[in-house]
Amino acid sequence: MSAPLLQVENLAKRFGGIVATDNVSLAIPQGELHALIGPNGAGKTTLIAQLSGSIFADAGRITFDGQEITRLSMPKRSHFGLARSFQITSLFLDMSVIDNVALAVQAHAGHSFSFWSDARSEVALRQPAREALARVGLAASADKITAELSHGEHRLLELAMALAVKPRMLLLDEPMAGLGPEESARMVEMLRDIKRGYTILLVEHDMEAVFALADRITVLVYGRVIATGMPNDIRANAQVREAYLGDAEVAHG
Amino acid sequence: MPFRLPPLTLRNVVVALVLIALALLPVYSQLAGDRFALTLFTRIVILALSALSLNLILGFGGMMSFGHAVYLGIGGYAVGMLAKEGIYSGFIQWPVAILASALFALVTGALSLRTRGVYFIMITLAFAQMAYYIVSGIARYGGDDGLTIYKRSQFFEALNLSSKTQFYYVCLVILYLAIYFLYRLVNSRFGMVLQGTRSNDARMRAIGFSTYRYKLTAFVIAGVLCGISGILLANQGDFVSPSMMYWTRSGDLIIMVVLGGMGTVAGPVMGAIAFLVLEEILPILIKLGGVPFVGASAAARASEYWMIVMGPLLLLVVLFARGGIDGLLNLIGDKFKQRGRS
Amino acid sequence: MTLFIEQCLNGLQFGLLLFMLAAGLTLVFGIMDLVNLAHGSLYMMGAYFAATFTALTGSFIAGAVVGLAATLVVGMAVEVIAMRRLYGRDHLDHVLGTFGLILFFNELVRIIWGPAGLSLPLPGWLQQPLSIFGFQYSAYRFSIIVVSLAVAAGLYLLVMRTRTGMLIRAGASNREMVGALGVNIKLLYTLVFGLGAALAGLAGLMNAPILTVQIGMGENILILAFVITVIGGIGSIRGALVAALFVGFIDTLGRSYFPDILREMLSPTAASTLAPALSSMLIYLLMAIVLIVKPEGLFSAGQR
Numbered sequence: 044m045s046a047p048l049l050q051v052e053n054l055a056k057r058f059g060g061i062v063a064t065d066n067v068s069l070a071i072p073q074g075e076l077h078a079l080i081g082p083n084g085a086g087k088t089t090l091i092a093q094l095s096g097s098i099f100a101d102a103g104r105i106t107f108d109g110q111e112i113t114r115l116s117m118p119k120r121s122h123f124g125l126a127r128s129f130q131i132t133s134l135f136l137d138m139s140v141i142d143n144v145a146l147a148v149q150a151h152a153g154h155s156f157s158f159w160s161d162a163r164s165e166v167a168l169r170q171p172a173r174e175a176l177a178r179v180g181l182a183a184s185a186d187k188i189t190a191e192l193s194h195g196e197h198r199l200l201e202l203a204m205a206l207a208v209k210p211r212m213l214l215l216d217e218p219m220a221g222l223g224p225e226e227s228a229r230m231v232e233m234l235r236d237i238k239r240g241y242t243i244l245l246v247e248h249d250m251e252a253v254f255a256l257a258d259r260i261t262v263l264v265y266g267r268v269i270a271t272g273m274p275n276d277i278r279a280n281a282q283v284r285e286a287y288l289g290d291a292e293v294a295h296g
Numbered sequence: 297m298p299f300r301l302p303p304l305t306l307r308n309v310v311v312a313l314v315l316i317a318l319a320l321l322p323v324y325s326q327l328a329g330d331r332f333a334l335t336l337f338t339r340i341v342i343l344a345l346s347a348l349s350l351n352l353i354l355g356f357g358g359m360m361s362f363g364h365a366v367y368l369g370i371g372g373y374a375v376g377m378l379a380k381e382g383i384y385s386g387f388i389q390w391p392v393a394i395l396a397s398a399l400f401a402l403v404t405g406a407l408s409l410r411t412r413g414v415y416f417i418m419i420t421l422a423f424a425q426m427a428y429y430i431v432s433g434i435a436r437y438g439g440d441d442g443l444t445i446y447k448r449s450q451f452f453e454a455l456n457l458s459s460k461t462q463f464y465y466v467c468l469v470i471l472y473l474a475i476y477f478l479y480r481l482v483n484s485r486f487g488m489v490l491q492g493t494r495s496n497d498a499r500m501r502a503i504g505f506s507t508y509r510y511k512l513t514a515f516v517i518a519g520v521l522c523g524i525s526g527i528l529l530a531n532q533g534d535f536v537s538p539s540m541m542y543w544t545r546s547g548d549l550i551i552m553v554v555l556g557g558m559g560t561v562a563g564p565v566m567g568a569i570a571f572l573v574l575e576e577i578l579p580i581l582i583k584l585g586g587v588p589f590v591g592a593s594a595a596a597r598a599s600e601y602w603m604i605v606m607g608p609l610l611l612l613v614v615l616f617a618r619g620g621i622d623g624l625l626n627l628i629g630d631k632f633k634q635r636g637r638s
Numbered sequence: 639m640t641l642f643i644e645q646c647l648n649g650l651q652f653g654l655l656l657f658m659l660a661a662g663l664t665l666v667f668g669i670m671d672l673v674n675l676a677h678g679s680l681y682m683m684g685a686y687f688a689a690t691f692t693a694l695t696g697s698f699i700a701g702a703v704v705g706l707a708a709t710l711v712v713g714m715a716v717e718v719i720a721m722r723r724l725y726g727r728d729h730l731d732h733v734l735g736t737f738g739l740i741l742f743f744n745e746l747v748r749i750i751w752g753p754a755g756l757s758l759p760l761p762g763w764l765q766q767p768l769s770i771f772g773f774q775y776s777a778y779r780f781s782i783i784v785v786s787l788a789v790a791a792g793l794y795l796l797v798m799r800t801r802t803g804m805l806i807r808a809g810a811s812n813r814e815m816v817g818a819l820g821v822n823i824k825l826l827y828t829l830v831f832g833l834g835a836a837l838a839g840l841a842g843l844m845n846a847p848i849l850t851v852q853i854g855m856g857e858n859i860l861i862l863a864f865v866i867t868v869i870g871g872i873g874s875i876r877g878a879l880v881a882a883l884f885v886g887f888i889d890t891l892g893r894s895y896f897p898d899i900l901r902e903m904l905s906p907t908a909a910s911t912l913a914p915a916l917s918s919m920l921i922y923l924l925m926a927i928v929l930i931v932k933p934e935g936l937f938s939a940g941q942r
Contacts, residue, residue, distance in 0.1 A: 066305055086417060095502065097498075097502065116501075116506075117502055117504075118501055118505060118506045119501065120502055121504030126503075127502055129499075129502075133496060133502075134496065134499065134500045135491075135492055135495035135496050136495065136496075137495050138491065138492070138495055142488065145488070146488055146489070146500075146503065147503045147504075149488060149489070149504045150500075150504035150505050151504055153503070155485040155486055155488070155510065156479050156485075156486060156491045156510075156513070157484055157485040158480065158482075158484050158486045158487075159480050159481075159484055160485075161480075161483050162483060162484055162485045162487070162488045163483060163488075165485075168485075177566065183504045204503065208503070208504070210369065213314075220596045270503050280316065284340055292335060347809035354730070360729055360730055362733060405928065407926055407929060408932070410933045411927065411929060411933045411934075413729065414667060414673055414729060414872055415868055415872065415933070417673060417729060417865045417928070417933070417935070418865070418867070418868045419868060419925070419929060421861065421864060422861065422865050422925055423870070423922065423923055423926075425861045425922070426918075426919055426922035427861045428918060428920065429914075429915070429918035430848075430915040430918065431915075432915075432918075433915030433918055434911065434914075434915050435910060435911065435914075458729060469899075476807070494769060502910075516642065543857070543858070543861065544737075544740075547675075547733070547734075547737045550730070550733065550734060550737075551734060551737070554730070554734055593898070601745050601748065601749050603741045603742070603744065603745040604741075604742055604745035604749065606738070606741055606744060607672060607738040607739060607740070607742030607745065608742055609738070609742035610734060610735070610737065610738030610741070611734075611735045611738040611739065613734075614724075614727075614729075614734045614735045615723055615724075617734070618731070
């Protein structure tokens with residue numbers, strides 16, 4: 044096996060007295076869908092935040108495709124090919140749906156100190172945006188104002204924005220949060236399709252989805268990795284059952 | 297890239313008509329012998345330019361600057377101070393004024409944009425006041441009392457800024473150019489980024505934009521445009537004083553922007569017209585409206601206190617008509633469309 | 639040396655006065671998240687009320703007390719009529735709405751008291767210089783220091799030691815929580831706003847005998863109060879106190895000593911041209927430096 048695409052070594056983060064990330068190490072090879080699970084407050088979102096660069100780790104190293112990115116800013120990491128979707132929907136609500144995606148494309152298509160030509164008629168921005176919207180099934184809503192979309196459509200738009208920039212790795216923070224059963228099933232299908240072309244780190248509470256999609260799973264409890272392995276191994280792992288799956292009912296609810 | 301015309305909505309038609317009417321105003325003024333209209337509208341056109349520039353950062357960039365009038369002062373004083381030193385050439389005065397505005401915007405913007413929310417409001421306000429006090433303290437250039445400018449900026453033989461009509465058209469052409477420039481700008485890549493930061497700055501950074509640079513650039517562009525309007529204001533009044541950049545003037549500019557509507561490029565033009573015309577006619581309205589109730593002399597006295605109406609009026613606009621004139625026109629336009637359909 | 643001590647006391651007095659103003663501003667920010675430009679108008683109203691009631695009653699003390707009460711009432715009325723409708727809206731609305739209130743108050747004062755301005759004469763016993771440790775100082779300025787210190791201490795006790803204060807602190811950090819406690823939040827807001835108004839009024843009436851009572855008097859000092867809240871950290875009363883003292887000292891000492899310092903470094907003519915401009919710049923420079931180092935102010939909310 045070649046060197047992993049994303050490698051995390053001994054990452055640590057504290058907030059005051061609380062240890063949010065405790066000596067976490069991960070290695071995700073190219074093409075894998077790696078799921079990160081754990082009970083509420085296990086530090087999953089904090090970890091994603093450190094990977095995407097919205098907060099910095101106190102100690103440890105993050106390497107992406109052989110380059111150390113531990114101290115790089117969020118925009119820089121995004122340019123390296125790390126795209127993040129947000130657990131709490133974070134969109135440009137007052138702009139049109141296609142403008143949302145086109146902005147994501149624009150961030151990776153040359154500089155934006157262009158003051159004169161009409162960005163909305165730039166094929167290089169609009170075409171990939173339309174493709175990404177089509178891929179998640181939102182093509183028909185392209186010209187709507189984003190605020191008018193349903194919650195489920197917002198989740199899809201989040202995904203489209205991450206996909207539009209053709210990233211080398213997706214960091215998906217609970218793409219199914221707040222979705223109904225039907226919408227969740229649709230999202231699982233979508234991710235199954237997408238995972239063929241991408242390396243993905245997926246944080247998710249929906250166990251059914253996780254076990255259906257993941258190649259490997261890492262279990263985080265109180266900021267610490269208690270197990271990493273194939274879905275079947277994780278399901279069978281006594282420590283995981285004890286520490287986490289007993290809590291699964293709560294996590295589901 | 298192809299250039300797209302704005303869609304033919306009621307609002308855009310009204311804006312176009314207003315812009316055409318502005319071009320015809322000197323004709324009216326000449327025919328009707330109404331010299332005052334020309335003076336008033338020169339002022340309106342100049343302040344519309346500053347409101348336009350403020351709207352770039354406030355309306356499109358979401359940067360709540362409360363010190364924008366400082367550029368009126370910087371542009372104005374650049375002209376005034378150079379004139380005082382005997383330099384009247386516009387080829388020197390104007391670039392100096394523009395550079396000074398850009399520099400002030402760059403330095404204060406770089407500092408202010410590190411902060412957010414209320415801090416940003418206050419720090420822009422404080423920087424403007426700083427400039428106000430500095431100018432008030434320089435005795436050579438008139439201090440508190442201001443500085444009279446004895447000759448307007450000079451360009452070529454053919455262009456005489458002392459002619460009221462010529463000066464009006466110079467201002468108007470600059471306003472037209474600014475509207476066109478800003479229209480292109482807000483629809484460009486840069487404009488999209490700017491609107492993205494207004495909408496959701498954190499997300500912009502997550503998708504890979506270093507938003508600070510874009511915001512700072514917009515801040516400087518807005519400063520320069522307002523600095524130009526300061527140049528014009530100094531030339532119109534043949535006088536500059538610190539009160540040009542007093543913080544209440546910054547407040548006036550915000551009112552013009554909101555009154556016109558922050559949604560569009562040309563909204564602030566409507567706002568400037570509405571605000572300044574209201575300033576002129578509110579006293580008259582109070583006088584006329586009051587006559588039947590309290591008698592002519594009391595009504596005349598009451599009309600001096602028109603601000604007491606203006607203040608609460610402002611509060612009402614804020615509370616109930618946030619879209620401003622622009623929003624109102626869109627609302628009426630939509631009503632018409634619906635009726636047309638049914 | 640004596641002059642230096644006197645200037646230091648003046649700086650202390652000015653700083654404490656600014657604290658009165660900034661405390662109300664920062665409380666209203668912290669708790670209601672409201673940018674109140676009309677705070678300076680309440681300062682002005684305090685001064686006008688005190689001048690009027692002093693003239694009516696013939697007693698400075700009675701005038702001040704009635705004036706203070708009147709400002710409190712006006713403040714609470716403003717909250718009930720106007721401010722209440724601005725909570726939860728964005729800052730632009732606050733700025734515009736309260737800007738409208740400034741226009742209103744300025745015009746109201748012009749209608750009631752005329753454009754000329756008033757003066758608030760001091761009673762004889764406050765005009766005499768006071769001798770402290772064999773050193774002469776204005777009795778009135780000294781009493782401002784005493785009153786302000788007492789108010790600051792009272793404010794501290796109110797915020798840190800009483801149930802209302804507990805709610806105020808809780809409200810600043812978590813609004814929903816206070817609502818969930820079943821507290822009458824509307825009343826709390828009205829009271830806090832009234833308290834802020836009264837503090838502003840007190841600052842206005844105490845400053846009135848030193849300056850003239852005139853329209854727009856609240857506006858210049860309001861900017862200083864803004865600078866203080868920014869330096870101190872919005873929502874922090876402790877920050878407001880520290881920053882107010884800083885600004886008071888720097889402004890007062892800067893104006894009296896900065897020209898001399900400049901003269902040492904530059905030619906006398908250059909110094910006398912630049913000194914007034916530069917000394918009025920000092921506090922803004924201070925603010926810029928603080929914001930470069932700590933963009934959220936010295937004491938950001940939460941650690942008051």
